[in-house]
Amino acid sequence: MNLVLQIAWTHVRSRARQTGVAIAGVAVGVGFSVMMAGLMQGSQDDFIRQLVNALPHITVNDERRNPPPQPAEQAYDAAQIHGLTPSVRRKGIKNPLATMAALEAWIPGAVAPSVKVQAILRYATRDVGASITGIDPRREARVSELPNQMRQGTLSSLYTATNAIIVGERLAEKIGARVGSNITVQTSEGTQASAQVVGLFRSGIASVDEGSAYVLVRTGQVLARQTGLVNELRIRVGDPMEAREVASRIERQTDYKSVSWQEAHEDLLSSLVIRNVIMYTIVGAILLVASFGTYNIISTITHEKARDIAILKSLGLNERTVRSIFVVEAQMIGLAGALVGFVLGYLLCIALGSIEIKSPFMDITHLPIAYKSWHYGVAGAVALLSSFAAGYAPARKAARLHPVEIIRGAT
Amino acid sequence: MTETRTSEIREPKPAPVPLIEARGVTRILPGVVPTTLVRGIDLAIGDNEFVAITGPSGSGKSSLLYLLGLLDLPTEGEVLIRGRATAHMTEDERAFTRLSMLGFVFQFHFLLQEFSILDNVALPMRALGARSESDMRDRARDLLSSLGLADHLGKRPDQLSGGQRQRVAVARALANEPAVILADEPTGSLDSKSSEQVFELLKEIVDNGRTVVAVTHDIALAERMHRRIHLIDGEIDSDRSRR
Numbered sequence: 028m029n030l031v032l033q034i035a036w037t038h039v040r041s042r043a044r045q046t047g048v049a050i051a052g053v054a055v056g057v058g059f060s061v062m063m064a065g066l067m068q069g070s071q072d073d074f075i076r077q078l079v080n081a082l083p084h085i086t087v088n089d090e091r092r093n094p095p096p097q098p099a100e101q102a103y104d105a106a107q108i109h110g111l112t113p114s115v116r117r118k119g120i121k122n123p124l125a126t127m128a129a130l131e132a133w134i135p136g137a138v139a140p141s142v143k144v145q146a147i148l149r150y151a152t153r154d155v156g157a158s159i160t161g162i163d164p165r166r167e168a169r170v171s172e173l174p175n176q177m178r179q180g181t182l183s184s185l186y187t188a189t190n191a192i193i194v195g196e197r198l199a200e201k202i203g204a205r206v207g208s209n210i211t212v213q214t215s216e217g218t219q220a221s222a223q224v225v226g227l228f229r230s231g232i233a234s235v236d237e238g239s240a241y242v243l244v245r246t247g248q249v250l251a252r253q254t255g256l257v258n259e260l261r262i263r264v265g266d267p268m269e270a271r272e273v274a275s276r277i278e279r280q281t282d283y284k285s286v287s288w289q290e291a292h293e294d295l296l297s298s299l300v301i302r303n304v305i306m307y308t309i310v311g312a313i314l315l316v317a318s319f320g321t322y323n324i325i326s327t328i329t330h331e332k333a334r335d336i337a338i339l340k341s342l343g344l345n346e347r348t349v350r351s352i353f354v355v356e357a358q359m360i361g362l363a364g365a366l367v368g369f370v371l372g373y374l375l376c377i378a379l380g381s382i383e384i385k386s387p388f389m390d391i392t393h394l395p396i397a398y399k400s401w402h403y404g405v406a407g408a409v410a411l412l413s414s415f416a417a418g419y420a421p422a423r424k425a426a427r428l429h430p431v432e433i434i435r436g437a438t
Numbered sequence: 439m440t441e442t443r444t445s446e447i448r449e450p451k452p453a454p455v456p457l458i459e460a461r462g463v464t465r466i467l468p469g470v471v472p473t474t475l476v477r478g479i480d481l482a483i484g485d486n487e488f489v490a491i492t493g494p495s496g497s498g499k500s501s502l503l504y505l506l507g508l509l510d511l512p513t514e515g516e517v518l519i520r521g522r523a524t525a526h527m528t529e530d531e532r533a534f535t536r537l538s539m540l541g542f543v544f545q546f547h548f549l550l551q552e553f554s555i556l557d558n559v560a561l562p563m564r565a566l567g568a569r570s571e572s573d574m575r576d577r578a579r580d581l582l583s584s585l586g587l588a589d590h591l592g593k594r595p596d597q598l599s600g601g602q603r604q605r606v607a608v609a610r611a612l613a614n615e616p617a618v619i620l621a622d623e624p625t626g627s628l629d630s631k632s633s634e635q636v637f638e639l640l641k642e643i644v645d646n647g648r649t650v651v652a653v654t655h656d657i658a659l660a661e662r663m664h665r666r667i668h669l670i671d672g673e674i675d676s677d678r679s680r681r
């Protein structure tokens with residue numbers, strides 16, 4: 028066996044109990060780090076999955092990021108032009124069908140059109156403001172979760188009546204309507220129409236369930252008083268992580284503002300980053316504290332073994348070799364602690380993952396836990412690194428010890 | 439540690455270069471009242487010598503031995519090993535010189551308690567790393583056997599008598615075939631019988647062509663050695679050879 032390893036091993040063995048405590052410290056640190064990481068990552072992945080499922084991955088609407096140049100600006104080479112009446116732009120995406128066909132040709136996913144109208148829904152004497160979306164039921168199924176959120180009726184129920192409407196469950200409750208009720212729709216454009224409720228949906232998001240309704244695209248265009256109007260395209264891509272890239276390509280191609288889900292929820296995602304930074308800081312602190320135990324034991328051993336160090340140095344072992352004995356001891360503790368910690372962390376994750384969460388609004392679920400090998404890798408690496416740091420200071424001191432003083436003292 | 443300065447150092451020279459040479463060596467411990475351990479030591483120790491360092495207690499015998507063995511550094515003067523100055527060596531170079539050329543035996547045996555005596559003897563060889571593992575074990579076994587310890591190879595130091603432990607310490611000092619053994623009162627803590635055995639051992643080492651420098655306050659033993667350097671108050675009082 029290698030001399031350094033051999034000596035290091037006898038040292039940690041001679042202090043088995045204290046070494047055990049130090050190992051336990053590192054193990055608990057690593058175990059809880061792994062658990063925390065699994066829990067945080069799990070809930071984050073779950074959150075993003077829900078977000079990604081609930082929303083279109085990309086929304087293309089008729090706005091532009093930069094206002095188009097006014098005709099006057101193009102005609103005259105002036106720095107600035109004042110007092111113009113801007114040319115009125117017709118709302119909506121131009122040639123929606125052609126645009127959709129062009130996008131569908133290359134986008135790895137599906138495209139669905141929608142018409143947005145703000146309206147007041149009235150039933151009996153009660154009314155409530157709602158955002159009405161005109162959809163194409165066949166295409167809608169490919170870009171949103173709406174078909175799965177239907178509580179009564181289906182999307183194709185929209186074809187069963189003229190001016191058929193699907194409303195949120197809470198909205199229906201608010202105005203007292205149910206399937207079959209004829210409600211009045213009054214838009215901000217001034218259109219008033221009667222519509223028959225053919226279905227109810229529930230997304231689980233309160234503001235959506237009490238403030239939105241769906242009609243056919245055609246009905247939406249009538250309500251908006253603009254035939255052929257499509258003011259939004261919603262896109263779902265195969266890999267949600269590609270959304271940003273696809274969105275910017277769409278924007279370059281069509282000139283319409285094209286927003287990926289990541290961009291739409293930049294603030295949420297950056298709060299996740301902050302959350303992660305906080306988590307890893309805490310995990311780092313735990314592991315740092317765990318390494319104090321290692322520092323303690325290595326310091327104790329170097330004091331206890333001062334005589335042995337003097338012997339080794341008088342025999343001719345150099346400082347580096349003596350130092351590495353104690354660094355290796357610290358690393359042994361770090362390694363053993365990390366390995367035990369991996370097992371502990373894995374068991375903790377399993378235990379946490381088996382906890383059932385009961386909620387009146389949801390089916391019974393389990394805490395989402397992510398099992399990622401890199402969680403173990405990072406926790407293990409930090410544990411080894413902090414063990415190294417914890418062992419290095421006393422090791423260096425021990426290696427610099429002057430043998431003569433100790434030999435004199437012992438004689 | 440694997441640099442081979444040894445070949446250069448051990449290279450036979452036409453004019454005999456002393457094995458260890460002290461030139462005006464003075465060692466003063468700093469302090470409010472500085473302590474002079476040794477002062478103005480000039481001496482040269484050659485090959486195949488058997489040198490006793492004697493003197494009253496506190497006369498600087500141990501201090502001198504530490505200086506000759508590069509465990510301590512002189513405040514003035516210099517120590518040369520095979521003609522090579524050591525003052526400007528790095529700590530690593532001094533350690534390597536000790537490991538490969540010098541063997542220490544102290545009054546207290548100074549073995550590693552957790553190691554078997556075989557491992558204790560193999561330790562300097564492992565540190566030097568010049569032999570294969572089986573070679574090291576063979577040599578350690580041979581050394582211990584030749585010192586009458588063949589039956590104790592796997593024992594811990596505390597399972598041996600004082601005399602046996604001191605013989606293990608001598609075996610360890612011999613492990614890397616050093617040019618010189620430096621012993622600080624090697625028989626100091628032994629009864630007369632063990633003491634005699636250890637002395638015979640040192641004598642044998644000299645008979646085999648090596649040099650032994652031993653500090654002793656036992657005048658009778660010193661008289662049986664080839665050369666006696668007597669210290670008083672850190673200075674050489676007399677340096678007499680019988681050969």
Ligand SMILES: Nc1ncnc2c1ncn2[C@@H]1O[C@H](COP(=O)(O)OP(=O)(O)O)[C@@H](O)[C@H]1O
Binds near residue numbers: 474475495496498501
């Ligand atoms: N660390 C120290 N501090 C103060 N005095 C010391 C120290 N080490 C040695 N001495 C003194 O130096 C002198 C020489 O010591 P030493 O070489 O051990 O003598 P010897 O081995 O001949 O008995 C003694 O007087 C001793 O007390």
Ligand SMILES: [Mg+2]
Binds near residue numbers: 500501
């Ligand atoms: Mg002494």
